[in-house]
Amino acid sequence: MNAGIIGQAAGLFAVTNIDDIVILALFFAQGAGHLRIVxxxxxxxAGILVVAVAAAFGATFLPGSAVPYLGLLPLALGLKAAWQVWRDRADGGGDDPPARGGPKALEVAAVTFANGGDNIGVYVPVFATSGTSGMTVYVVVFLILxxxxxxxxxxxxxxxxxxxALSRWGHILLPLVLIGLGMVILVEGGAFGL
Incomplete structure (x- = not known):
């Protein structure tokens, strides 16, 4: 394997996924369910990679105009989490974090996929110009990372x-981050004419 392409893949992954570390930390701070988060x-x-690889080969599963609407996924999950926090407070939970088992795997997957909508736009031209062997290196490096x-x-x-801090405020920060992420994806993509 070419060390140069491995370095390029690692750099591309880091640049396009730096925001995921914050979201992952918030998910992990919710307690149990670490395997579900991973x-x-x-x-x-994997969903991001499937779409990017298919698009690099010329197939388009997701029209470019639909990508901004992926922001609805984290927005909905953030609103759901905010509702849970509000309901727990109304039930006398105070500022203590709710006793939950952490997010479900499909909730994490939805947020990851929605947050990676812009990654697809970056990965497609890179994959298309790197050939099958280069694309394979990118995919393997990405999955390791x-x-x-x-x-x-x-x-x-x-x-x-x-x-x-996450123990005390994570249950409040997670809905805010998810709602914010959803709004950024919607607004930056021009969804609903925003």
Missing amino acids: LGQYIGF VAVWCLAGRFFATRPLIAR
């Missing part, structure tokens, strides 16, 4: 200072 991250990222990203998210969620 599984969801892989499912969501998903595990590294999950470890980084878990690492940040378990640092004492960050863990205390």
Whole structure:
């Protein structure tokens, strides 16, 4: 394997997925369900890769005009999480985080896929110009780095200072981040004429 293409793949992954570390840390801070988070991250990222590889070969499963509407996924999940926080407070839960088992794998996958809508636009031309062997290297490196990203998210969620902050405020931050992410995807993509 060419070390240059491996470095390029690692750099491209890091640049296009840096925001995922924050989201992963918030997911990991919710407690149990670490395997579901990793599984969801892989499912969501595999979806991104399938669409990008297919588009590089000329197939388009997702028209460009539909990509901004992927923002509805994290927006809906953020609103659902905010509703849960509000309901827990109304039930007398106070500021303590709800006792939940963490996000479900498909929730993580939906957020990962929606957040990666812009990645697809970056990956397609790179994949299309790198040939089949180069594209294979990119995909393998990306899938390895998903595990590294999950470890980084878990690492940040378990640092004492960050863990205390996420333990206290993560149940509030997660809905805000998801709603914000959804709105950014919708607005930047011009969905609904925004």
